[in-house]
Amino acid sequence: MWMEAEADAQAVLAAARVTAVHKRKALWRLYLARKGRMQADAANEALEQWVAAGGSSAEAAKEKGELQGMERHDDVDEVASTLQNTHLDKDDPSFVHPDTAQDMFTIKDDVHGGKGAFAQKALERGILILAEKPLLRPPAGYKEEGPVSPQTVLTLVERLSPTDVARLVSLRNARADDARYPHHCFAGIWSTNAFSGAGICLVASRFIHSCVPNARYSWHAESQRQRIFALRSIAPGEEICVSYLMGRNIYGSSSATRCAWLSDDYRFECACAVCGGTPEEVAASDHRRSMLARIWRALPTMQDDPRLAVREIASAIRIMREEGFHMDADDFAGEAVNCCAVFSDWESAKYWATLMYESRKAEFGEDSGHTRKAKAIMENPGDRRRLPMAGRYSGVKFTDIRV
Ligand SMILES: C[S@@+](CC[C@H](N)C(=O)[O-])C[C@H]1O[C@@H](n2cnc3c(N)ncnc32)[C@H](O)[C@@H]1O
Secondary structure, rough: OOHHHHHHHHHHHHOOOHHHHHHHHHHHHHHHHHOOOOOOOHHHHHHHHHHHOOOOOOHHHHHHHHHOOOOOOOHHHHHHHHHHHHHHHHHHOOOOOOOOOOEEEEEEEEOOOEEEEEEEOOOOOOOOEEEEEEEEEEOOOOOOOOOOOOOHHHHHHHHOOHHHHHHHOOOOOOOOOOOOOOHHHHHHHHHHOOOOOOOOOOOOHHHHHHOOOOOOEEOOOOEEEEEEEEOOOOOOEEEEEEOOOOOHHHHOOOHHHHHHHHHHHHOOOOOOOOOOOOOOHHHHHHHHHHHHHHHHHHHHHHHOOOOHHHHHHHHHHHHHHHHHOOOHHHHHHHHHHHHOOOOOOOHHHHHHHHHHHHHHHHOOOOOOOHHHHHHHHOOOOOOOOOOOOOOOOOOOOOOOOOO
16 A cells, blocks of 8 residues: 555656656655655655655654654565465454354455455355454544544554554555545554444454445444454355445435545445446435435334334335345334334334344344344333333234335
8 A cells, every 4th residue: 555655656756747846745645655654764765855845844843753753664564465465464363253263254355456355155144254353442432433533543553563553554544645634644544444433453444345235344342342244145255345334324325425425535436236237226226225215214203103104114124125235124123113112012013123133133243232132122022111102002003014
C-alpha cells in the first residue's frame, strides 16, 4: 500500500513537466508514504524537500517531532510481506481463537488488487468462521461504531510493539489521499479496517464487502473477540464477504446510494453480486430494498392494525430471502413478537420469537447476549420483564400469518 503510494509520488516527481504545486503535493505524499512505512530517515529527507518546495516550516517542525519519536523499521515491508505470505497472523494462537478451525479459509490475493478471505471447504449458515482478538481496541468509553480522532489512534498505536506496528501498517489504508487524514497513516488504517466496534483485527480486516454478504462481523464482548459467522452456505473457493454498512443502511438503500457511501469511505466501486448486475437486476434489487425501507418506516403507524403490521413483516422477511439478504430478519421478527404477545396469541409470539432466535443464533452465535435474550422470549413470550405489554389484550389472532 505505502509502496504504491511512494511509487505514485515518485512518478509525479519524475515527470518532465510538473507544476510547483503538484511537486509540493507529491513531496508531501512521498513523505507520508515513507512515514507510513516507518522509514524515518527517508521520510525526513522528503520532508526537507517539501519545505524547500514551499511547504510550511511550522508543519514540518511538528512532523519532525513525530519522526524523532518513531522507532526505525526499514524492514517493515519485509515483515509485512512475511506476515501476508505465511499467514503468521492467522495462525498466531494469541489472535485467533482455537475454536476457529484453521482450515476454514485462507487469505490470498483477490481480483480487486488486494487481499480477501476464501473458503477452503463448504461452510454452513451459522458456522463460526473466525474469532479474533483485536490488535487495537477502541479507547475506553467508546461505545458505538464511530469516528476515532487521528490523535487517539496515534495514542493507541504508541502502545504497540514494533512488530505489531509492522503488522498494522501491512493493512489497507483507503484514506492515503484524503485531506481529512492529513497527519497520520494510522488514522486511515483505522477508518479502513475498524468494524462493529471491535477496533483493528489483522485477519478480520482482510474480508471484503458485499451488499449481499455471505458472512457477518459481530463483536462478542464477553470473549473480547471479533467474530465472523457464515450467513448462508458458502462453497469451497468462494470469497467470504461481510457488509461494511450497518443494518438498514444496507438493506434499505439503493445500489447508487450504497456505492456512493462505499466509494467515499472505502474508495472502491462496489461490483458485488447485486451492484454488479445488469441495470434490470439492479433496479429489481433497488425496488425490493425500497419496499423493505418503506415497511420498516411504516410499522410504527400500524399500531391500530396489528394484523396488517404482521402481514407486512412476513412480506419483508420474504423479500429479504428473495434478495439473498440473510441478516437482520430478527429486527422484523422482533416487532412481530411484540404484536402477537400484546394480543396474547402465544403460539404466534413463539413462532416469531423462534424466527428471531434462529436468526440471531446464526448471526451472533448461541452464546451472545442478543441470542440469549431472544431465547428467553421464545421460551416465555408472556414474561413482562422482557415484553412489558405482553398479555395486555386478547381477541386478535395471527396464526394464519407466517413467512
Ligand atoms: C477492510 S479492507 C479489506 C481487505 C483488503 N482487500 C486488503 O487487501 O487488505 C477494505 C478495503 O478493501 C477493498 N475492498 C473491500 N471490499 C471490496 C469490494 N467489494 N470490491 C473492491 N474492493 C474492495 C477496498 O480497497 C477497501 O478500502
